[in-house]
Amino acid sequence: MGRVVELDNRGLEPPEPMMRILDALETMGDGDTLVARNDRQPMFLYPELEERGYAHRTEPMDGGGYRITVWKAGKERP
Amino acid sequence: MNTLATKKAPPVTLPIRYIVTGIVSYFIAQLAMLLWPDKLLTGPVLRPETISLVHLLTLGWASMVVIGVLYQMIPVLLQVDLHREDVGRFLFWPALIGVSTLIVGFRIWNTTVIATGGTITTLSFFAYGWNMRGTLLNVKAWSRQGFAMLAGLVFFMLTVLWGFMMTLTLRFGFLGSSLGGLLGSHIAMGFIGWFTLMIFGVAYRLVPMFALSHGFTESRQLPAILLLGGGTFLFIARAFWPGIPGWTGATLVMVAFLLFALDVRTIFKHRRRRKLELVSRFSAASVVAGITVFALIWGRFLAGQGSWLDDERVLIAAGYMALLGWISLMIVGHLYKIIPFLAWLHRYGDKAGKEAVPLLRELFNRKVSEACFWLLVIGTGMVFIGILAGLGLLTRLSLLATLAGTLAFAYNVWEMVQPKEAKN
Ligand code: HEM
Numbered sequence: 298m299g300r301v302v303e304l305d306n307r308g309l310e311p312p313e314p315m316m317r318i319l320d321a322l323e324t325m326g327d328g329d330t331l332v333a334r335n336d337r338q339p340m341f342l343y344p345e346l347e348e349r350g351y352a353h354r355t356e357p358m359d360g361g362g363y364r365i366t367v368w369k370a371g372k373e374r375p
Numbered sequence: 376m377n378t379l380a381t382k383k384a385p386p387v388t389l390p391i392r393y394i395v396t397g398i399v400s401y402f403i404a405q406l407a408m409l410l411w412p413d414k415l416l417t418g419p420v421l422r423p424e425t426i427s428l429v430h431l432l433t434l435g436w437a438s439m440v441v442i443g444v445l446y447q448m449i450p451v452l453l454q455v456d457l458h459r460e461d462v463g464r465f466l467f468w469p470a471l472i473g474v475s476t477l478i479v480g481f482r483i484w485n486t487t488v489i490a491t492g493g494t495i496t497t498l499s500f501f502a503y504g505w506n507m508r509g510t511l512l513n514v515k516a517w518s519r520q521g522f523a524m525l526a527g528l529v530f531f532m533l534t535v536l537w538g539f540m541m542t543l544t545l546r547f548g549f550l551g552s553s554l555g556g557l558l559g560s561h562i563a564m565g566f567i568g569w570f571t572l573m574i575f576g577v578a579y580r581l582v583p584m585f586a587l588s589h590g591f592t593e594s595r596q597l598p599a600i601l602l603l604g605g606g607t608f609l610f611i612a613r614a615f616w617p618g619i620p621g622w623t624g625a626t627l628v629m630v631a632f633l634l635f636a637l638d639v640r641t642i643f644k645h646r647r648r649r650k651l652e653l654v655s656r657f658s659a660a661s662v663v664a665g666i667t668v669f670a671l672i673w674g675r676f677l678a679g680q681g682s683w684l685d686d687e688r689v690l691i692a693a694g695y696m697a698l699l700g701w702i703s704l705m706i707v708g709h710l711y712k713i714i715p716f717l718a719w720l721h722r723y724g725d726k727a728g729k730e731a732v733p734l735l736r737e738l739f740n741r742k743v744s745e746a747c748f749w750l751l752v753i754g755t756g757m758v759f760i761g762i763l764a765g766l767g768l769l770t771r772l773s774l775l776a777t778l779a780g781t782l783a784f785a786y787n788v789w790e791m792v793q794p795k796e797a798k799n
Contacts, residue, residue: 310518311452312584319587319647340451341584343727344719344735352729 299328306335307362315342322351322367331367338363387721389460391792392467393443394714398785400435401703404428405781409774416695416762416770418687427481432698434474434496437570438531440706442470442503444577444713445524449510452580453521458509466506469499477542486546493542500535504528519593523576523600530568530607537561556614563610567628570702571665572603575635578658578705582639585654585712586646595634602631621676629673636662653744657708660752664700667759668693692762699777700755707751707784714791715739722794733795739787747787750780 304321306314314335319342321331338355342365346353352370355363407428408415414424446463450456457463476492507528514521541557579596583589609624639662643655651659671693675684683689715738723732754776761770 310516311580312587313589315584316587316589316647337454340720341716343724344716345587347727347732348734348736353727 299326299330302329302331304331304333306333308336311337311339312341315339315345318342318365318367319345322349327369329368331365333365333367334358335363335365336361339365387717389463390443390447390717391714393439393446394710395788396467396471397436397440397443397706398710398788400431400439402778402781402785404431404436405774405778407431409771409778412767412770412774416691418691420687420690420694423481423484427478429694429698430474430481431478432703433565433570435478437698437702437706439470439474440710441570441573444709445507447713447717448577448581449507449524452577453511453514453518453524454516455510455513458513459506462502462506466499466503469495470503473497473499486542490542490546493539497535497539501532504532519597519600520576520579523572523579523604526600526604527569527573527576530564530572533611534561534565534569537564556617560611560614563607563624566697567603567610568607571632572600572607574702574705575600575603577709578635578639581709581712582655582658583642583646585652586643587648588642588646591638591641591645595638599631599634599638602627602634606631622673625673625676629669632665632669636666652712653748654708654712656748657704657711657752661701661704661708664696664704664755668697668701671696688763688765692759695762696755696759700759704751704755707747710784710788711739711744714788718792738795739790743783743787743790747780747783750776750783754780 302321302325304317306317309317314333318331318333318339321333325331343353346367350370351367353365353367355365358364411424414422415428418425446457446460473492473495476488477496478492480486480488480490480492511525511528517525537557538561541561544557583591606624606627609619609627610621613619613621613624639658643651643659646655671684671689675682675689678684712735715735718738719727719733719735726732754773757773758770758777760766761773
């Protein structure tokens, strides 16, 4: 199992949350997982993740906002 | 729950019907210019054919697309839910009927048809504005960009109101001879207040988002927005106080545009995406066209009446560049990103992240999009030169190129909305 990188993007305006997620992914290894918390779903991020070969999952959080989990496609599902 | 379908983005069909109407109008306008270049591109400016063409481009193409795109973008950019989506769906039909009637009315120059079309158009756009008001009242955090979009919408309403008063004047003559004063501010409000300010607001958000850019300075954005709004306001004020010199508004607008152009350049410089995508290249071409137009307007007001810049040919070339360069290239470029994105979300949003889905750029043909870019950009520039220099053959050939570019665009839009298989 790789590392889990956490990112809190709440309170940031687009495109900042998306940029931070893409930046964080560049520093991660293949087995690592990114867990980001956003106020909203980063709609324009999803095609970028596909392009870079990442699998992802978005879940609403209690009390508002979304948790976005991103990992390298083909790796074990976190 | 693992689905990208969200309440904060409306279904695809609402924006798409406006966008398709827009593209059809854009194509008809290009075709009309090619078929009747003498009527449309040599003046006089205020003739039925030209007024009809101008509104085909400003209402049928640009306003329709911007309205459709805003239905999609306002929830994303301003973080609100649409107020009454069903109303938006319904309002498309009166808008379509009103705008078509108005355009036909201008073409056949029948003031009853003009007034009828103008009234339906005005009512449906006012209802659109009222519906947007419902959405905007729910915005919690107002950003600079949101403020620019709001101001753009207000100027849109004023443009429509002015247009409405002019149509009634044409039919019933109730404003007497004051149409001239109304016309100038109608054009300033529509072109600068509605389109240009709206593009500033949307582009300040989308250009960095699409170029994957951050860390650039944002300190010029508010001055640019305020100067542009202030310049438009001065142009409107001139309708009531003719003593205000035209160069005042024109100078504010020129400075605003240069700040904006500088901002776009800075955003590109700070981008992460190594290769500039189509949307960014179209935006760059559009901004160059914009600088040309605003410099011509500025020069004209500085030089005053009787200078070569006051020549009708220069006026037409500037108008062509404004509508088909600055506004159209910006719109076409953004549609190359927005339509695939909408189609992608609609078809593959549920599967994305879980199984292989086609990539955005696989949704259209890249060779065709390259041809589209060069035909439109070079073609538009050459038509501009052709009009300015009075070269009929060059103008015709270049109009043919832009028409081919528009066809290539339409073909790719068709491709974008077709289902595709994932390649990987
Ligand atoms: C919203 C975007 C609009 C823009 C950018 C716009 C722009 C223009 C421009 C550039 C002209 C001058 C045409 C020329 O020189 O050939 C013009 C004239 C005119 N527009 Fe608009 N327009 C808009 C909407 C409307 C609407 C909604 C109406 C009607 C309800 C309207 C009614 C008129 C009329 C009656 C004229 C003048 C005709 C004349 O002088 O005889 N416009 N507009």
